[in-house]
Amino acid sequence: MTIDPAGLIDDRPDEGIFRVDRAIFSDPGIFDLEMRHIFEGGWVFLGLASQARAPHDFFTTQAGRVPILIMRDGEGQLGAFVNSCPHKGAQVAQTRAGNARIHVCPYHSWSFDSAGRNRGIKWQRAGCYAAAFEQSDHGLARLPHFGEYRGFLFGSLAADVPTLAAHLxxxxxxxxxxxxxxxxxxxxxxxxxxxxxxxxxxxxxxxxxxxxxxxxxxxxxxxxxxxxxxxxxxxxxxxxxxxxxxxxxxxxxxxxxxxxxxxxxxxxxxxxxxxxxxxxxxxxxxxxxxxxxxxxxxxxxxxxxxxxxxxxxxxxxxxxxxxxxxxxxxxxxxxxxxxxxxxxxxxxxxxxxxxxxxxxxxxxxxxxxxxxxxxxxxxxxxxxxxxxxxxxxxxxxxxxxxxxxxxxxxxxxxxxxxxxxxxxxxxxxxxxxxxxxxxxxxxxxxxxxx
Amino acid sequence: MTAALSRSEAEDFLYLEAALLDEGDWDAWLALYTEDAIFRMPAWRDEETLCSDPDTELSLIHYDGRGGLEDRVFRARSGQSVASHPRPRCVHVIGNVRLIDGADGIAEVASTFTVFLHDMRADRTHHFFGRYRHMLRHEAGTWRIARKHIVLLNDTIPTVVDFYSI
Incomplete structure (x- = not known):
């Protein structure tokens, strides 16, 4: 059973008391909640805009436990995506940084452009896919929120968050x-x-x-x-x-x-x-x-x-x-x-x-x-x-x-x-x-x- | 007649340096270095490329002169650095020694290293491995290290790395 985090911070300003329970540093249940609700549940820092200066530059980073791919597309727009192929989940970018117009998944060769769009499903016509598959989006999952302030890039895996300006x-x-x-x-x-x-x-x-x-x-x-x-x-x-x-x-x-x-x-x-x-x-x-x-x-x-x-x-x-x-x-x-x-x-x-x-x-x-x-x-x-x-x-x-x-x-x-x-x-x-x-x-x- | 260095002499020299580090005989270790010695362990630019220019790219350690190493020894012995006491038990294993050049009072020696460490405080053993490149200079009748270049291959540092553990 997970400890209730509410009981671990003893915050009584009127009495001049603020104490922290040692369990917040070691309890596995608390750690899991932190990953889901803090690191993967709101704004986190992802990197600097200058890490991808030119069109098609990319770098990889992390939001909590989730691998993230930041790319600058052909128009110069930065985008943040989960670095995971929608097909089987493999990471589509393998390196910390680079330049690529197209990222090809190493596992089954699905390919994605620098704007995260799917640009190819290997042997799609021969694949006997149902109409439901053909009609769905096969691009990389875009982070619900992504923004820049003064060259610092932030993103959120959760949709229900304040604006970046309000967060900062x-x-x-x-x-x-x-x-x-x-x-x-x-x-x-x-x-x-x-x-x-x-x-x-x-x-x-x-x-x-x-x-x-x-x-x-x-x-x-x-x-x-x-x-x-x-x-x-x-x-x-x-x-x-x-x-x-x-x-x-x-x-x-x-x-x-x-x-x-x-x-x-x-x-x-x-x-x-x-x-x-x-x-x-x-x-x-x-x-x-x-x-x-x-x-x-x-x-x-x-x-x-x-x-x-x-x-x-x-x-x-x-x-x-x-x-x-x-x-x-x-x-x-x-x-x-x-x-x-x-x-x-x-x-x-x-x-x-x-x-x-x-x-x-x-x-x-x-x-x-x-x-x-x-x-x-x-x-x-x-x-x-x-x-x-x-x-x-x-x-x-x-x-x-x-x-x-x-x-x-x-x-x-x-x-x-x-x-x-x-x-x-x-x-x-x-x-x-x-x-x-x-x-x-x-x-x-x-x-x-x- | 200028000094020449053979491979077996180069090996003896590297083994001596390793032993002085492992045994904590750091004054003798410092004495192996010239006054103007350059000691450098660059960071990595990316997965496959080492940083090359210490003035525009980061190093894990960079000293231009033996004084920087003297500071490190001073700190490790000061009793005022929790990271340095108790000192982990270390052993350097040096291998693949190649004499690149060994004539005219200057020698260049390439080698590989593995350092095994045991940190008693955390009851944790780990290791560092990589490549050395020593530039030796013959002065005052003996060979000294004028430049040591350390390529640390496993550069995700587990808490601490210091001069005695690389």
Whole structure:
């Protein structure tokens, strides 16, 4: 019997209580509901428009457990389809990306054009098909909803969802700032990095928004940055972390904060400022011209943006785009890329890549200290003497409804905001994840019972 | 008289590097590298193509100079990296060693590797495999690594990969 998800989030704002039951990270029934009602039941991030720039370009991706094929047709329109032949179900595209006017299913040679239309059923006339078959559509199944915002592609396998604009809500304002959003758009640096960890997908969801762990989980990385700054190390790889006070425990005043948006999206940020080692420094003038001075300052801040449930964009010394792909309650696949402004200079691109590798890669010096901690949490979650986790309480008295002067300056409209000094490390932004999680799960369970 | 390297000397050299990594003798491992050594493990551009230009394409690891490796060793020993302690038990198996060039104080050696790891914390064993290309330079009377290029073939990384496990 499946646990009722409604009982797993203890959300009592009037009493100052928000707790999460450990079962949400490990229960197989909960995982199945998440796949059906969150990942396959609403908007998910699928990729970037720049992954298929030319007519007939395609790439393959995933929505929950469902393989997806994104194609740009001959007229230049992007479309999203289930990557599965309507005949027997085989995947019609076999590779991560490519260019093809026609995709031929490898199993029985049914063929499809780049608009998803069926262009051939092998030996159709000899097939003695009934009229009912001849009259039905044999194209690839199109996703009920598919849309683009600022080069980011989203789709929904469920028909009954809000518009993409409504889904993104106020969080869209922060997609406007990703790597400065130059006129040429955003792109992925060649070289995707994929890793797995043996823990629940929501540990990654939370960690991206977790300012509290940084000095605890990454002191070795911080020390290396200090070594490099002092010249103890001959390494050429430098980082804007050198110049940031955001992680310094004795920094004074507002050093960052968080915003919560509708539908579970959150942003947490830290003050960094314009520094010469930021790869966008060369473009600071153009960025100010496009986004204004306040927008420029935001673009040079450290920002971790989560578009619930599967897109995270982390920008600091470099810039990472992550797709969270749950595999099982205790196993997650992460597809990660360095996201960059199209058309940046060779020197800036090199700087962006070098700063990326040491910090973001699973082969680097920071991410493994996160993923190993997730696995430790996952094992620890077996302890159910007290099932309620206490990691959602920091900042409970610091938040306010709506935005603040910093969001007002860029016309952003969060539902809730927190301004933080270096030690506040708000945990209430996770409430936004779990309120949306509970809402989607309850709606799904209700629909199943009806 | 300039230094030349034979295949059996090249094999001995690669086996020594593997043993130093496996046994945690990382100061001796670092000493095998020249000051300006390039250490690189590129990411894959697609299923069949490796990234080739480290300045426009991503690497899993790229250091231009031994200092980057010194940082890695510092971190692994710092006691401040949960991923690095307890250190997984590793063994490198080196094979298919070919001497591409070995005259005039410069040698190029191709080989294959498999690294088996056991992570006690997760009670999990896995392996990495791929190809090495070592560029060796004879300096101060001994051969040192001026460039190491690692092609990791199973590049879906299970949680952690570090210098000692490739």
């Amino acid at each position: 809500g106020g969080a869209a304002r922060f997609l406007d700032f990703v790597v400065g959003q130059p006129p040429a758009g955003v792109e992925l640096v060649p070289g995707a990095v994929t890793f797995t960890y043996d823990a629940n997908w929501k540990l990654q969801l939370e960690n991206c928004s977790d300012a509290y762990h940084f000095t605890s989980a990454h002191p070795s990385y911080i020390q290396i940055m200090e070594r490099r700054q002092k010249g103890d190390s001959a390494a050429a790889v430098r980082s804007i972390w050198d110049q940031s006070q955001a992680w310094s425990e004795d920094a004074e005043g507002v050093q960052g904060g968080s915003y919560s948006f509708e539908h579970g999206h959150v942003l947490n940020w830290g003050r960094i400022g314009l520094t010469g080692s930021h790869p966008l420094f060369e473009s600071a003038g153009d960025i100010a011209a496009r986004h204004g001075a306040a927008g420029r300052d935001w673009i040079f801040n450290m920002r971790n943006l989560t578009i619930f449930p599967n897109l995270q964009i982390a920008e600091n010394a470099s810039s990472q785009l992550r797709m969270i792909q749950p595999i099982a309650p205790g196993r997650t696949l992460m597809r990660t890329w360095c996201i960059a402004p199209s058309g940046e200079s060779g020197a800036a691109r090199r700087q962006r890549i070098r700063q990326y590798e040491d910090f973001f890669n699973p082969s680097g010096m920071a991410t493994p200290d996160d993923t190993v901690a997730y696995e430790s949490c996952q094992r620890g979650h077996a302890g159910r003497v007290d099932p309620w986790l206490q990691g959602y309480a920091r900042g409970m008295t610091a938040g306010r409804a709506g935005g603040n002067r910093l969001s007002d300056a860029i016309g952003a409209s969060p539902r809730r905001s927190v301004l933080a000094d270096s030690q506040l490390c708000d945990e209430t932004l996770y409430h936004n994840y779990y309120r949306e999680w509970a809402r989607r799960m309850a709606a799904g369970v209700g629909a199943e019972r009806a």
